[in-house]
Amino acid sequence: MNRILILGCCGAGKSTLTRSLAAQLNLPIIHLDQHYWQPNWQEPSKEEWGAKVNELIKQDRWIMDGNYGGTLDQRIKRADTIVYLDASTIICMYRVINRILKYRGRVRPDMPPGCAERFDLSFLHYVLVFNLVRRKSILKKILGVKEEKKVVILDRNKTQQIY
Secondary structure, eight states, X not given: OOEEEEEEOTXXXXXXXXXHHHHHHTOOEEEHHHHHOBGGGBOOOHHHHHHHHHHHHTSSSEEEEOOOXXXXXXXXXXXXXXXXXXXXXXXXXXXXXXXXXXXXXXXXXXXXXXXXXOOOHHHHHHHHHHHHHTHHHHHHHHHTTTTTSEEEEEOTTSOEEEO
């Protein structure tokens, strides 16, 4: 395992798992949020972001967390292992709200400077509908490569499916 991609809803535990695995496997961490967001929550253009992701995935070894659907295909193609954290919406919302309360007004360790934690209704809506809107398509993509890559799904009941 040289290039591990960690996916799942916000609040599922992607950053926590990334830090833990990175320490165990001695892999450099790439939190995509740190590379995507610019100060004051400004977003890069689609072109800038695609180029940045291409640059990041060229590295020989990494563990990367983040969804960012527009670049998911290129990251899946480069990864040798894909882990999907299939957490329930209730768990994700609970964790996200706790995170907002814990870090409100401060920058979380996995975020870039200038992006202080804040209460954002559109973000909470994204978390609320993630499993309804995005889960199925992400699982379809990663299960589509299970013959050529290691795919691990950690589901809502704490069981593992390894392909």
